[in-house]
Amino acid sequence: MFYSFYWKRKDLPPGPTPLPLIGNLFSIDKLGLERFFTDIKDQYGDIHTFWFGENPIVSISDVPTILETFVKDGDTFAGRPTNMLVTDMTRHGRNGLIFTDGPLWREHRRFALHVLRDFGMGKNLMQERVLDEVTILIDEIKKQISAGHKHVSVQDAIDLAVGSIINALLFGYGFSKNNTDEFYELKTHLRDFMRAVGNPLVRFCDRNPFMFKVLPFIYRDLTRTTNKLEKFFMKQLEAHEKEINFDSDIEPTDYAEAFLKKRKELEVEGLKDHTFTNKQLYAACLDLWIAGQETTSNTLAWMVMYLMLNPEVQKKVHAELDQVIGSDRFITVEDKTQLHYINATVAETQRFCNLVPLNVNHRLVKDVEIKGYRIPANTTILHQISTVLFDERYFPEPLKFKPERFLDSEGKFFQPSSLMPFGVGKRACLGEGLARLERDL
Ligand code: HEM
Missing domain, CATH: 1.10.630.10 (Cytochrome P450)
Incomplete structure (x- = not known):
């Protein structure tokens, strides 16, 4: 008991109490991944630990720390956990x-x-x-x-x-x-x-x-x-x-x-x-x-759904298409810089559909100190994209579908560093270029 509830956790960032053998799986199952991660971020702060079985996972949820660690010190955060039987079998x-x-x-x-x-x-x-x-x-x-x-x-x-x-x-x-x-x-x-x-x-x-x-x-x-x-x-x-x-x-x-x-x-x-x-x-x-496959296909399907549910957004998308492209040709990547409202709608779709509620695990390849916590090499760690995309600090009124949040005062599209649906750092999505092409065309 002493080991389970205190000793094994004592040097790690705080987090919900893990049960022996199953860790926090009960709470995750009860609340769902997105709610569980938002709740533990609110309760324990931007760096916290949750447990899958007997395995701790340190999770980082604020943009400055994510950029300071996964981006600036990319190599240190680029490992993948070594003990994964299912991966080895498949x-x-x-x-x-x-x-x-x-x-x-x-x-x-x-x-x-x-x-x-x-x-x-x-x-x-x-x-x-x-x-x-x-x-x-x-x-x-x-x-x-x-x-x-x-x-x-x-x-x-x-x-x-x-x-x-x-x-x-x-x-x-x-x-x-x-x-x-x-x-x-x-x-x-x-x-x-x-x-x-x-x-x-x-x-x-x-x-x-x-x-x-x-x-x-x-x-x-x-x-x-x-x-x-x-x-x-x-x-x-x-x-x-x-x-x-x-x-x-x-x-x-x-x-x-x-x-x-x-x-x-x-x-x-x-x-x-x-x-x-x-x-x-x-x-x-x-x-x-x-x-x-599913990542891109589901993102596009969500986009169609959001346009159906938000007719005023659909109208503005149409108006921009009529004005910039007309109806006698396809959009190509060269058109992208002129399609500000459409870029904003696409960005808001990727934020709102939150396709990766639990990011892929990384492994620290050497000891690091983050926000005062000394975290040893080989600890499983990740940047939690899903909590960032719904964080009020970066996206006010996060539960509203609002493409305008990605337009500046002149109506021009901008992409903040907090919009990170493809992850960041050395392990960021390898197919991002292709996914963007499919998404935009
Ligand atoms: C909307 C579409 C997509 C989204 C939102 C997405 C998102 C992501 C995310 C969040 C990761 C993990 C980043 C991390 O480990 O921190 C990832 C990794 C990866 N993605 Fe994508 N992805 C998309 C499309 C694609 C496509 C089209 C391909 C392939 C052609 C692809 C191939 C990969 C690969 C191979 C990795 C592993 C990279 C590595 O570990 O070095 N993804 N993606």
Whole structure:
């Protein structure tokens, strides 16, 4: 009792009392993530500790401290927790982009960003792909309306478009033509996978490999869905590998091709001990799919919903579109600087939909002192985006949907540092550029 209620907590920032074994899970379940985090910030201050099982998580909720730590001292805060059984099971060890750290993560984050940038800025390939999907999406919705459908699911159309963009980025083809079945199959696998990963019992045992040995049935669903997903991705990868011309000098046009060509290059150079392995490729594809699909698709679906619920905002958006773009062409990224009210509406959507109520855990790679607390290396720590986005100090009347909060006195859009839906620092969202493109176009 003395250990549970006092000793293990004595040097950490304050927070709600954790129960032995389950930590604060009862309160989180009762209040929901957003309310729980806002309540503990109000009660214990901007730096506090909550517990997932026996694992403490230090959370920072104010912008100046987040910038001082995660941004200014980025490398110190760039680790990911090491003892995560579920991650290791689903990615065959510490592979991929989201949960790796150290040299492997640095090399593959840089590689993925390089690939994304090559498809984006220079050649505008990404913009073309996104605009193709926008055309298909609008045509599909128009088709359903003129066919007299009483219910048109904009969300489904957005979901398919976003899925097509991610798949084209990874494997070079979309889903919007004759292969929608493939998309729905993958969505089903991913849904089952996320359910299995999110199973409270699985989460509870995540950091205790011992539990896996004692209660292997807990992980049955997880193993089954992981196998299905892996089979799906490996089938696509194997088919793709057969089509690639490794002797051609033409630049790769998707991530898998770039990855496989890089591997070939390293092998030709005689480097056998490299990290461009099949396990890494599978895990990176899984991470890019998981991180890039629902996030963007749900943000866009929320935007449509907010416009429906706020007709006065919708009217102003329309007026700006009529004035700046007209009705005979698509918006391109070049138009962005002139669309102040639309930028503000998009920013307010990302604030208000608060897509990541619990940010991804980071790990301190060395001891630090924050606001008088000495926090040892390897402590799990995060910046809590969700409490920042609803903090009165940065966003007065946070529960109101008000695009105007992002317009200055001349009606020009500005983006404050407190608007951080993609996170900040070295581990900020790797797909931010792509997500912005999809969001804006
Ligand atoms: C509206 C859309 C999106 C939002 C709100 C979002 C938000 C985030 C957040 C909050 C993080 C965690 C930051 C942290 O660890 O502190 C993250 C990480 C990540 N995101 Fe996104 N994301 C979005 C779209 C995307 C897209 C489209 C992709 C892929 C193409 C993507 C790929 C990733 C990856 C790979 C990471 C892990 C980065 C790392 O650990 O180094 N995200 N994202």
